[in-house]
Structure formats: structure tokens, C-alpha cells
Amino acid sequence: MKFINLTLHNFKSFAGDHEFNLDRPHGLYFLKGENKSEPRLGANGSGKSTIWDALFWTLYGKTLRGLKASNVRTWWLSGSCETSVEFVKDGVFFFTVRRSWNPNSLTITEGNGPSRIVTQDDLEEVLGLGPDEFENAFIIGQFSHMFFDLASAPKLALFSDIMGLQYWMDCSADASAQVKVLGNDQHEIELEIASLDGRLEQGEEALEEARRLHLDFKTLSANTLMDQQDKLEKSQKDLTASNKELKKHDHLDELQSAIDEMEDKIEELTSKRSVEGDKLKSARGKMDKAYAKIEVVEEELYKFEGVEDTCPFCNQTVSKAHIKKEVKALQKKKDKLNEEFFKWDAEDSKYSKILDGINLNVTNLVKDIGPKRINWKIAQETVHEIKSDIQQDQGEIDKHKENIKRIKTEKNPYRDQIDSSMKNISALKKSRKESNEELKDTLTDLEGSKFWVKGFKDLRLFLVEEALLMLEVEVNNCLIQLGLINWEVKFDVERETKSGTVSKGFQVLIRSPDNEELVPWEAWSGGESQRLRLGGTMGLANLILQRKGMVSNLQIWDEPSQHLSPEGLEDLVDLLAQRAQTLNQQIFLVDHNSYDYGGFEAVFCVEKGHGGSQIVVTEDEIRLRDGGGR
Ligand SMILES: Nc1ncnc2c1ncn2[C@@H]1O[C@H](COP(=O)(O)OP(=O)(O)OP(=O)(O)O)[C@@H](O)[C@H]1O
């Protein structure tokens, strides 16, 4: 990261507009101060630290001591406070970050593009560094705790943050959460499998039952069919027999015709008999009449017997001739009547004979027709019975045929049940297989996740070891430059104890030419500690930039000289100058003390008067700007 420029507007003691070029040649620069408004304070309170506060505030929205918002605007002014930083990232991307308070705004401009409002997170993503990393790599602040000064836990936390080691703890926690989720999944899948097994067992029982019922139905159907076929056969035999029997009674019609014929004959004879009877009756009536008349005539004739001359009827005397005549007439009449009588008698005989003939015929016919009628009746009843049997047989045949057809076409209702049971079992088996696969995958994942719960922690420890080695190398290099020849720094961080627990902490241990054993750095004097502290801070700064793959053109050391002896100060300045050359950086040494050192690239003075602070360019700076240089 290459810083180009910094501007301040009404920022803390810098009232009005100020600009500070950060794109200077590499080398060690000295920033001193002069408090003209309160001369007794000397360089104190002039505004030296404020410049770097402005840089930090622009990038992170707070000062190096954590002040925000209204605290950064120049106390005696109203209106807004604004700062901006220009920098180049990765050697090509030119950015301008501008932050203001009242109104609040944070914008970023890339190259000549339009400025856009961004969040702090957006900005930090562009910067690629968080505030802690920035503070430890760029501005070793006057009030910042140096790395070695931090207590063991914050030291470890900072180290973890910088090395991104928390990431692996998070990964381990994620793996642990995943173990829990997968464990629940495993439990649920096992429950599902148990439920599927239960349902499968039920399904198989249902299939077995359906198959049994299917077979029962089939057997029953076959038996019923056989029974119906037997019955059909029997009914057909019965029908054949009945038809045969019926055939035997074919003469019934002939018999009927004969009876009819005889009846007709009887009827005809009866009517003839009536006619002939009438004739007989008429002849007999006439015969009777003739006979009665004969009797009358015979009576009259009788009366004339012995009569001589007296009329027997009128008692008058009549002649014998007359009487004779009378008798003769009567005889003649009698003869005629007799003749008539015999005529009718002959008629009577004739008709009687005819009637006798008719009666004989009728009697014979009646005699003949009786048995015939009985035979006919018996035969007719038999035929009726046979026909009724035939009808019944036909009915039976139809019924059996219908039953056979029905049985043959009838669908086994348990076929569907078998099909649906088989489908159900197949679906359940498929689900069971899928669940087994799922369980297998889950168990594999679970094993993997269980492995990574520890695996990520192990990886983290491995990375910690690696990072510590790098830090040790960086710090030990700086110690030599700080005059601590044959001194060695060793770090010890959390380790897994024998009992499997992790002992947390970050210990700095020192070996010097005077002690073979490693001892805590807190054991050393103020000056020694300050050199070790500076070495630790430089080493950490190098490590941060190295880890981020960053090259910086700037580093600020604000008041690092406490506790240092004059030799220590000399070593510090030499080391910083050497670092500036090696790292190709502008290193700003900010101090209220003056240094008798001719190697500064330039010296700046921050003067604070009644109107506020301002950066005054010293003669050295003018010399440099004019192309002089050392
Ligand atoms: N918002 C503000 N407006 C105006 N002045 C402020 C504001 N905040 C702080 N100051 C003052 O700005 C001055 C400069 O402070 P700074 O910390 O930059 O001094 P310094 O030069 O680093 O001094 P030292 O050598 O003591 O560290 C101080 O006197 C401080 O009281």
C-alpha cells in the first residue's frame, strides 16, 4: 500500500485546511513540534500525533485513542470536519477516501471515477486490513500498547486476529455444529428407517394376506365353476331326457284329434237323434191319434152291435139298411184309420230303429271316448309336467351358463390388492434404499466432520507454530539491529496439555548472553524491555505486511523513545533509518525530544499557535524539495 497524500479540514487542533504529502522518497523523517500558544509545554500538545489520528480516523472512523464524531472537530469552530487520504493499492489502483463529520459521510473514489458512498466494511475490504492490523503495521501510536505490553490473552487474541487463526477455530466450531446437525440427521434417518422397516413388515404381511385371499378366491372360483359345469351338464342331461320323454307323447295331438272327432260325431249323432226323435214323436203322436180315432170308431161300431132299427145315438127308428150303411161307413173309417195307424206304426218302427242305431253309435262312441279322454288327460298332465321340467331344466341351464360366464369373466378382487401391496412394498424398499444411502452419506459426513472438529484445531496449532517461527525470525532480526547481539526471543502459545486440554496464553521468553535458560521478558530492565518491545513491534509489523502480501511506503513511530538510554536512542534512530532503506519506506519518527542526528531525510515541525496547529516545513525539507538531499 502506497500512501500519497493526507488532507485535514477542522480536524482537532488543525483548524482550517491542511495537507501533508505522504509520497516522499524513502528514508527516516523526523516530526517535531512547538507549542507556541503554551510555550512552557515545549513540543507537547503541538499537534504531532493529530496528523496520524487524522490518517487513522479517515480509514477507520475513530482516533488512535478511540475518539469518534464530535470530538474530532476543532473545538472552537462550527461546521463540518473532513479529512481525506489518497493511496495506491497493489501498485495500480488509485483510491481517495474521504470522511466527514457533520454531515457524516464516507466516500471512496477509484481513479478518476465517481465517488461512491461506502460502509466501513466496504472500505476495510478495499484496505485489506482491520484497525488493529493497521495500527500494528503502520502507526505505532503514542498511546497504543506495543505487542509485548499486552497481557497474555489480548496478545494471543491480537496474534490470532492478525494470523486469521480464529478462522480455524470458527471452522472447528462450524464442524462441531455440523456434527450436531448430522447427529440429528442420523437420528432422524434412523427413525425414518425404523418406521420404513415397520411399514415394510406391515406391507409384506398385507401382501401375504392378499395372496392368501387371492388363492382362496381362485380356488373357490374354480370349485364353483366346476360345480356349475357339473350342474349344467346334469341339467342338459335332464333336458335331453325330458325332451326324449316328451317325444314319447307325440300322439297326444292325434289322441286329441280323435277325441275331437268323436265328440263331433257324438254331437252330430245327438243332433240327428233329436231330429229323428222328433220324427218318431210325431209319428207316434199320429199313431196315437189314429188309434184313439179307431177306438172311437170301434166304440161307435160296438154301439151298432145288435141294433136293428133304432138309432143308438138318437134313438130314432132307422132302417136296417141305414144301420148297415152306418156300420159300413164306420168300418170303412176304421179301416182307413187302421191303415193310417199302421202307416204311422211303420214310421214309428222305422224311426225307433234309426234311433236305436243312433243310440247304439252314441253309446259306443261314449264308451270309446271315456278311456281316450282319461288317457289324454293322463298324457296331457304328463306332458305338462315334462314341459314344466323342460322349462325348469332350461332355466337351470341358462342360470348355470350365466354363472359360468360370470365366474369366468369375474376379476379376482384381491389382484388389485396384491398389485397395490407390491407397489407399496417396492416404493418402501426404494425409500429404504435411499434412506440407507442417506444414512451412509450422513455417517461418512459425520465421521468427516468429527475429524475436522479436531482437525481444524490441529491445523490451527500447526499454523500457530508456523506463524510463531516467522515472528521469532522477524523479531530476532530486529533485535540484532537494536543492539541486542546474541539475544533471542522465543514465543510460546497455547498448547494441548497431556490431559488433552488446551492451555491458553502467549508468553514471550528471552534468552540473553547472560542467561542460558529462557526467562519472561518482563524480567528485563526498562531500557532493555523497550528495545525488546520495539523489536517485537517491528517483527509483528513485518509479519502483518508479509501475511497480507503488502508492501507499505509508510510507517510512523510516535514517541518510541521512553526508557531508552542515549545509546538506546542512537540505536533506535539507526535502526529506523536502516529499516526505511531496507523496507523502502518513509518512516516518521515523532518525538517531543530533539535528536542530534544528521541522517534524517527531512525534519518537519508542527507548530501550534492561537489559531491552531500547522505543519511547518523546516530548512531541511526545503533543501530536500529543492533537490539537495543528503
Ligand atoms: N477537537 C479538538 N480541537 C482542538 N484541539 C484539540 C482537539 N482535541 C485535542 N486537541 C488538542 O490538540 C493538541 C494537539 O494534540 P497532540 O496529541 O497532537 O499533541 P502532540 O504534539 O502529539 O503532543 P505530545 O508531545 O504531548 O504527544 C492538544 O493540545 C490537544 O488538547
Ligand SMILES: [Mg+2]
Ligand atoms: Mg503526541
